[in-house]
Amino acid sequence: MDLELARQLSVTNQSKILLLVMDGLGGLPHPETGRTELETAQTPNLDALAAQSACGFTLPVALGVTPGSGPGHLALFGYDPLKYNIGRGALEAAGIDFDLQPQDVAARGNFCTVDGKGLVTDRRAGRITSERCGELCAELRQIALEGVEVFVEPLREHRFVFVLRPDGRASARGDGLPAGRRGLSDAVADTDPQQVGAEPAGPQATAPEGEATARLVALFVEEARRILADAGPANMLLLRGFARRPDWPSMSEVFKLRPAAVAHYPMYRGLARLVGMEALPAGPGIEDSIATVKENRGRFDYFFVHYKYTDTAGEDADFERKVEKLEEVDAAIPSLAALKPDVLMVTGDHSTPAVQAVHSWHPVPFLMRAPWTRADSCDAFNEVALEKGSLGTFPAVEALPLAMAHAGRLTKYGA
């Protein structure tokens, strides 16, 4: 459903919708047992829920398309990820509560290690500590560039966010960015070569309007190289995903919901904020998130609860740990159900099969328990049993409209 139609059909009522996202949920069979992570895990509570639910698979973007975290979540929030796309820089900035302005350009940065010839030997600089990252960011923040403010904000370990902002005073005087190039542009290619043994790329404009910005980035990188020369393993940096802040309609405008995100990892809170959710921090465990929902139940009518560790285990190729994490979530399902949401959805933002150890394109297990769901013969929550679900494989972007319907929040279309 496009957002215009959603805006037209949505109404408010007293119902509560809860979406539990197990990151990287979907899997593939273990070569020895022939069973997927979900088939291997003991999940009596999810299975019982599946038996009471409409079941199927969500397709995050399109057949064969492996989603990043942004597209996978945006689809579940009801935003077509092919239309509402966000660059990595803006996503990371949102994830640390950095107040990205409309004229800013942000990029994701990595400290890295280069050898004597300038070739990358470690894209993550040996995963320096977050503390060390903070020190280095403080140094780089001192770099002065004409006409712009420079922000270098630490994330975890070797990661940071790099932001350029047009200098207000300079702009007011009219001597900010070079004449004829009125603002910053995100038309700048990654400097990250995405492999070791290669040299970091010089910042290149991907379109004429990016040329001034690319030159400023190049000046920053050269100055940073000088500053970092003796900084041990973190002797260089890589930038990728230059992006502006997206300007999207909010879930409250479009779906008339009061939405909240409950997530431990900042990036998922940042993502949720981009569609207008209030971001509620929570502890790392699923029980922490459930407690946060419980405390805030009265203020919101849509909760997005994010659970990260299924994806982490999958990316680490740790089949057993992914199974354990699934069982950990399963154990919390009774507390979640005790919150009595009118519509409860359990799914993932994408698949991360432990045998592949990366995000994949496979459709993602989905269940929805709600009034008026039509009977189906799926009675377990795994990739094989869900084939018997009544929902089949459907676009993830349709999950929210479907939940809205079951919550009595969508009116009739047409006379």
Add this chain to the structure above:
Amino acid sequence: MDLELARQLSVTNQSKILLLVMDGLGGLPHPETGRTELETAQTPNLDALAAQSACGFTLPVALGVTPGSGPGHLALFGYDPLKYNIGRGALEAAGIDFDLQPQDVAARGNFCTVDGKGLVTDRRAGRITSERCGELCAELRQIALEGVEVFVEPLREHRFVFVLRPDGRASARGDGLPAGRRGLSDAVADTDPQQVGAEPAGPQATAPEGEATARLVALFVEEARRILADAGPANMLLLRGFARRPDWPSMSEVFKLRPAAVAHYPMYRGLARLVGMEALPAGPGIEDSIATVKENRGRFDYFFVHYKYTDTAGEDADFERKVEKLEEVDAAIPSLAALKPDVLMVTGDHSTPAVQAVHSWHPVPFLMRAPWTRADSCDAFNEVALEKGSLGTFPAVEALPLAMAHAGRLTKYGA
């Protein structure tokens, strides 16, 4: 996936993708046995392959839409057939290696038989020999029209291709096509009434820009009627599918594949050339095609192998022969699998149920064997067993992106 996204996500690697198209593959139950052609045929090799594959049905164009050969194949090549449509004339020209130019207009022709009143009594002129067709085409090629060159190129039996090309010299002098109508147009309706007992239609423009061309075609048809008057059964001609050469991005540009078509029938090679495949001729049997793939394995990473006779049998309403042809292909599956493509797809361009004796709109059996396919419970290759496949019924245009994903040739979408 639209081609722009495909262009953005596609990468190269060493993998091989093989698509086997059994033309007109899908069928319907025989009224006596209740079993379809595929259910009737003994296909142990395809069944074993299905058991190892992700299975389902492709939808070539849309629910209820019966595809011609062009749309059915273009979808499988990853080109949305509702967007990338080709007229019959251009398709037939491509199929005989005719070097159709951007300013040309081509149509498919049939020699036919008309009675004394000018009514069509046989749309195929008793299927005259290809030799006789060649003689008649040579005579018609002598027809002179002001400002254009005329080409009449024989196909098999009663079929030919008719092409008008703006006369270069005339254009240079400025006295070519009538003033104000700078070029030829394909906005000309078929003259083929598609039934016996009717008169061939006079060439009519379907839009104002087609008027000059329609007049030229009318002059050609009148002259041809005079020339053919005493040519026995082939005493008239019918034209259909006026079309220009399409100008589409190639599979190598979009999908970064080195693609080859292996087909006995020229039309399928022509179709494949329109999307930039190199066309490799092969003998009529499936084993001939497999030998051609084997010889050329090193030069390409995508092979489209076309097998015609399942469709021919279906169109002839010959249920038993279609069953035999399916068994013939099944017997060759081990040699095909021995080529060890990383991704092997077996499907059809459309259904041609022998009980209907024409192309139909029914979704088409599909299997894909590849690394990372998710387990499904389909263990035989027929219309009933495939209902248990994990892919369900999906757009045929998504088959290539799905294969690309399984071949590791699509990168992640979004941050």
